Amino acid sequence: MFVSKECKHYETIRQKRKEMEMFREFFPRHKEHFATQFVQEIRKQGKLSGVKVRVILPLVLQVYRYLSDFDATLPDTVLKNLSKLKTLDVEPDRLMQRLLTSLSLRYIDDFKDDPQLLGHLSLLTFYFQAVVDCVEKKIQGPMSRPVGYSPMSREEVEKAFRKGATVRLFSIYKGIPIRFKGVVKRIGDGKVELVVPKEKGVVAEWEGQLVKYEDEKNDKRVVAMRVRRVGYSHKHAFIEVDGFSWTENFLSRRKSVRVMIDKPIKATIKSINKQLELDVIDLSVHGICLEGSIAGGLPTFEHVEVVVPIPQEDGKTRNLRMRGVLRYISQHDSLRRRYHILLHQDPQKEQIIASFVAREEMRLLREIKELAASK
Numbered sequence: 001m002f003v004s005k006e007c008k009h010y011e012t013i014r015q016k017r018k019e020m021e022m023f024r025e026f027f028p029r030h031k032e033h034f035a036t037q038f039v040q041e042i043r044k045q046g047k048l049s050g051v052k053v054r055v056i057l058p059l060v061l062q063v064y065r066y067l068s069d070f071d072a073t074l075p076d077t078v079l080k081n082l083s084k085l086k087t088l089d090v091e092p093d094r095l096m097q098r099l100l101t102s103l104s105l106r107y108i109d110d111f112k113d114d115p116q117l118l119g120h121l122s123l124l125t126f127y128f129q130a131v132v133d134c135v136e137k138k139i140q141g142p143m144s145r146p147v148g149y150s151p152m153s154r155e156e157v158e159k160a161f162r163k164g165a166t167v168r169l170f171s172i173y174k175g176i177p178i179r180f181k182g183v184v185k186r187i188g189d190g191k192v193e194l195v196v197p198k199e200k201g202v203v204a205e206w207e208g209q210l211v212k213y214e215d216e217k218n219d220k221r222v223v224a225m226r227v228r229r230v231g232y233s234h235k236h237a238f239i240e241v242d243g244f245s246w247t248e249n250f251l252s253r254r255k256s257v258r259v260m261i262d263k264p265i266k267a268t269i270k271s272i273n274k275q276l277e278l279d280v281i282d283l284s285v286h287g288i289c290l291e292g293s294i295a296g297g298l299p300t301f302e303h304v305e306v307v308v309p310i311p312q313e314d315g316k317t318r319n320l321r322m323r324g325v326l327r328y329i330s331q332h333d334s335l336r337r338r339y340h341i342l343l344h345q346d347p348q349k350e351q352i353i354a355s356f357v358a359r360e361e362m363r364l365l366r367e368i369k370e371l372a373a374s375k
Contacts, residue, residue, distance in 0.1 A: 002067045004074045007134035013127055017070045020127065022120060027068035030106050035060045037102050042090050083139045093136045100128040101325060105344065122272050125301040150246040157244050160212065160223055161192045170211040173203040174260040174364050175282050194239045199372040201237020205230040210241060222247055232375035258284040259360040267308040269339065271298055280308060281338060284357060285350045290339045302326045306341060310356050322349055
């Protein structure tokens with residue numbers, strides 16, 4: 001099994017080996033899918049040539065062998081080989097989490113008519129979480145989602161922001177990804193002043209930070225900066241920024257609109273043995289973020305059902321029942337936590353959400369224009 005003796009839940013997983021025999025017919029049929037997905041995920045995250053693909057394939061087979069064999073002891077060499085992916089700019093913990101989420105979805109498709117699906121799925125996801133915990137402990141360290149992880153030197157800032165140059169910028173307004181251009185007006189004393197269209201100043205002021213990028217798909221690092229002050233003229237906004245750092249390039253993952261919910265909406269989240277009532281924080285076609293008390297809670301990788309009352313154009317609400325997987329939990333403050341859920345595909349329900357999101361997006365874009373006009 002893909003959990004070493006020093007890792008969390010090793011003993012529990014070892015004791016549950018007989019129960020896990022039910023998965024032996026599942027794993028062999030998805031070996032090819034796992035290998036293909038493994039290579040695709042590395043290509044998304046890192047640098048992988050055709051030559052390196054041939055080097056990677058033996059590792060794929062190693063990983064899958066120990067993932068699907070619940071009797072074998074995991075050799076340290078497999079984890080060492082997995083850790084070498086860092087040289088390709090790949091984070092092993094994120095890679096494994098995405099691969100195991102994909103396998104979980106395959107399991108749901110294969111056994112959707114099984115009356116014991118939720119019970120079996122609970123055991124499988126517990127095993128998968130133990131695998132990710134093991135990779136984090138032995139290779140990666142705790143999974144992080146950094147905003148800024150490497151402060152820039154003065155020389156790097158001056159190279160990235162040349163006076164008079166046009167730069168590509170990114171920010172978010174209540175869940176709407178906004179891309180725009182600005183001109184570097186002044187640089188010095190650890191600060192940069194940018195000139196942007198007036199409406200974009202409203203966006204930067206609300207978000208409180210900007211990202212500068214060259215290529216949203218390929219550049220592995222982008223520049224994150226803190227918005228210190230925004231001033232306005234008749235047509236333009238003048239943004240003073242500092243606190244420059246290199247950060248992970250997340251832009252290609254933020255193409256879809258994920259609108260924040262201004263008016264309170266309560267959603268119900270159900271797992272195999274728990275039910276919680278939480279506040280909807282934001283919503284997209286592919287996912288939902290819910291917030292609630294730190295008391296209680298659910299483990300990551302838990303498969304859940306979410307019931308959300310979606311406002312309709314006619315003023316009524318429609319209760320939408322969706323299924324998904326709890327991807328991760330973040331701490332909002334000392335008393336509340338946020339549950340980030342990836343929703344399973346359902347074209348009919350996606351259309352209902354898409355209509356709601358589109359209406360909210362138009363409302364927020366009008367709001368930006370109105371705020372800019374008042375400046």
